[in-house]
Amino acid sequence: MEQNQTPEPKNNSRVLLIVALILVLLGINGVLFYMNQQKGKQNEQLTADVKAKDVKLEEQIKQFEALKADFERQSQEMQGMGLANDSLKNRIASINADLLKLRSFRAGSFSITDQKRFRDRAANFERQLRVKDEEIAKLKADNEALYTETTTLKERQNKLTDTISTIARTNQELSEKVSIASRLQAENIRVNVINSRGKEKDDEKDEFKAKRVEKVKINFNLARNDVAPKETKQIMLRLIEPDGSALYNLSTGGGTFMVDGAEAFYTSKQELVFDNTKQNIQFVYAKGAEYKPGPHTIELYADGYLIGTTKFTLK
Incomplete structure (x- = not known):
C-alpha cells in the first residue's frame, strides 16, 4: 500500500507545470494580440493622416488653379480695355510655379509646414485678386462714362455737322440762285x-x-x-x-x-x-x-x- 502512493507528488508537479506553461503562452498571445491591435490602429491613423494630407494637397491645387483662372480672366479684361497687364502675367507665372511644386509632392509628403506656406501664398494672391477686381471695375466704370460722354459728343458733333452741312447747302443753293439771278439778259x-x-x-x-x-x-x-x-x-x-x-x-x-x-x-x-x-x-x-x-x-x-x-x- 505504501509503495503505490509514492508517485502522486510528481504527477501533481507535472500538471502544475503544464498549466503554468499554458498560462504563459496565453499571456504571450494576449500581449501579441494587443500589440497587433495597436499597430493596426497606428497603421489606420497613418493611412488617415496620408489621406488627409492628400486631400489638403488636392484642395490646395484646386485653389491655385482657381486663382490662375481668375488672374487669366483679369488679364483678358485688361486686354479688352487695351491696357497693359505685365503685373498679371507675372502673377500667373508665379501661380504656375506654385502649381508645379504642389504637383511634385509625393503621397503623404504634404506637411503641415507646406500647407501653411501655400495657404499663406494663396491668401496673398486672393488679396491681390480682390484689389485688381476693384481696379478693373473702376476702369470699366470710367470707360463706360467716357464712352457715354464720347457718344454724346459724337451725337452733338454729328448734329453740328448736319447743321453746318444744311447751312452750307442752303448757302450753296442761295449762291446758285444769286448766281442765276445775277446773270445778264x-x-x-x-x-x-x-x-x-x-x-x-x-x-x-x-x-x-x-x-x-x-x-x-x-x-x-x-x-x-x-x-x-x-x-x-x-x-x-x-x-x-x-x-x-x-x-x-x-x-x-x-x-x-x-x-x-x-x-x-x-x-x-x-x-x-x-x-x-x-x-x-x-x-x-x-x-x-x-x-x-x-x-x-x-x-x-x-x-x-x-x-x-x-x-x-x-x-
Missing part, C-alpha cells in the same frame, strides 16, 4: 444788214438777200439787274451759219471761250463795265466773203452763259 435784239454801199436795211420779216450783205449789225440792250455786280463784263457774239458752224476768224476778232465746260468759238467780243443802266450795245461784223443763204442765228454770251438769241434769214 439781252433785250430788244435787232439785226440789220449793211450793203457794199453802206446802206443799212432793217427788214421787218428779218429776211435779206445774201449776195448784197456786206456787214451784219446787231443792236441790243442789257436788261436791268439789281443783283448783278457792277463790274467789267465780256460780251461774246456767235453768228451761226445755216450749216450750224459759228463764223470764226482771228483777224476779225474771233476766238474761243468756255460754255458749259466745253470750248466754243465766238465771232466777235466786246468788253464793258456793267452799270445797270440798260446799256445799249452794238456789234458790226464784216465776214469778208459772201454770206450763205438760209437761216442764221445770233447768240449772245456773258460769263459763259447765254444771255440772248435771235434769228434772221438771208435769201
